[in-house]
Amino acid sequence: MVDGAARPGQHTLTRLAELSGTQADGVTHLAAAVAAADGIEAFSEQMLLNLTDAHREVTHLLLTAPAETSSARGEQPGQQGSAVEILGYAQIDDGGAELAIHPDRRRRGLGRLLTGEVLTEPGVRLWAHGDLPAAKALAEALGLQRVRDLHLMSTTAPRERTPVPGAEGITVRTFEVGRDEDAWLAVNARSFADHPEQGRLTRADLDARIAQPWFDPTVFFLAEDAVTGQLLGSLWVKIEETVGEIYALGVDPDAQGRGLGGLLTAHAMAAFAGTGLDRLELYVEGENTAAIRTYARVGFTKERADVQYARPTG
Structure with a gap:
């Protein structure tokens, strides 16, 4: 502007x-x-x-x-x-x-x-x-008033793979095209119910991303209940050239408190290790202090903010 x-x-x-x-x-x-x-x-x-x-x-x-x-x-x-x-x-x-x-x-x-x-x-x-x-x-x-901050956080890519911890009652596998779309959309909508963009992704939006050259299902991780097979959360990794992005991390509200965010992040960091990437990045809401702390623990720091402005209300 x-x-x-x-x-x-x-x-x-x-x-x-x-x-x-x-x-x-x-x-x-x-x-x-x-x-x-x-x-x-x-x-x-x-x-x-x-x-x-x-x-x-x-x-x-x-x-x-x-x-x-x-x-x-x-x-x-x-x-x-x-x-x-x-x-x-x-x-x-x-x-x-x-x-x-x-x-x-x-x-x-x-x-x-x-x-x-x-x-x-x-x-x-x-x-x-x-x-x-x-x-x-x-x-x-x-x-105009500043109404929202979206932080870009970044770090260097790990050079060596570290062991991924397990979690009792949780299994982690990768996304399968043609099988997991509907279940993922349902959990994504619940995970991001209050998010103005991510929470309203449709099947057409998902299909458009799956069609992109960068899409790789082997770095799209799904966490499931080991007994019921119910999808509990996911972490989607996006890699373009020498940049790796934690594209979307969502956990079903009913599964909060089971350590899924840290578990899925560990899988992503292991996937990044030794791949020759120059940097890692992610976007997180500025007010989401819990997520910011999770990412800070694995080395991410704030690089910049994208800001949303609006006319004053009332």
């Missing part, structure tokens, strides 16, 4: 229910440019999946300008032959929103313009990745 003085007549703001393939490619290139400039991802994974997956009802906001009036750098990659240049983009998904302005188009008031359009959505909550000074300044100027 950035601010400045916009010049009218040089841009168009369009609200869409779906993006064309060309538009989605343009937003993908915009996201890459923002990440390269800021060192932080412009959009969350779900927002990027929503660019081409239309099963969720989302709103896309495209801020464009005629290509012939853009700068001498010409068309953006992936937009050859298009008549417009994407200056900025926002997405609203179930009350959560994210936006970005191309680094070459900042300090012209476009961030304020796009943010203002997002804020016309009743009760919308706007993410600012990285808690950057420009986002703080714009939020303050617009009278």
Whole structure:
């Protein structure tokens, strides 16, 4: 989010229910440019999946300008032959929103313009990745309140595998595609009943992730009751290139207190060991002190915060 003085007549703001393939490619290139400039991802994974997956009802906001009036750098990659240049983009998904302005188009008031359009959505909550000074300044100027912190924690990957402790009455196995989807979705929904994103994953959302190149069921751990076989919790590991992520750790509320979080984390750390990864990371709610303590015990420390802003209530 950035601010400045916009010049009218040089841009168009369009609200869409779906993006064309060309538009989605343009937003993908915009996201890459923002990440390269800021060192932080412009959009969350779900927002990027929503660019081409239309099963969720989302709103896309495209801020464009005629290509012939853009700068001498010409068309953006992936937009050859298009008549417009994407200056900025926002997405609203179930009350959560994210936006970005191309680094070459900042300090012209476009961030304020796009943010203002997002804020016309009743009760919308706007993410600012990285808690950057420009986002703080714009939020303050617009009278927005900080309503949520999501911490990125990281550590170095273990070089040697350590023994994984057992737990009485618990067995741990890996996810089987075609068998475990429905049971996992049910426990995930219970585990994250109060979580605005993770708790509402659908079968289509799960299938979209299973279809991603990074998906590996051998590092998707399920904890079950040794007697009944009932699924009690899970820990999903995501590995991309040299980064390993504890993607989602959830325990059924009825199974709390049985040490499942620590047990599943130990399995994940053992899976990371000796794989040549440079770093490990995870996201955790800033107010989830119990989870933060669990991760701190195995070496994770806070690296940054992603912040959500909203208009004051009442």
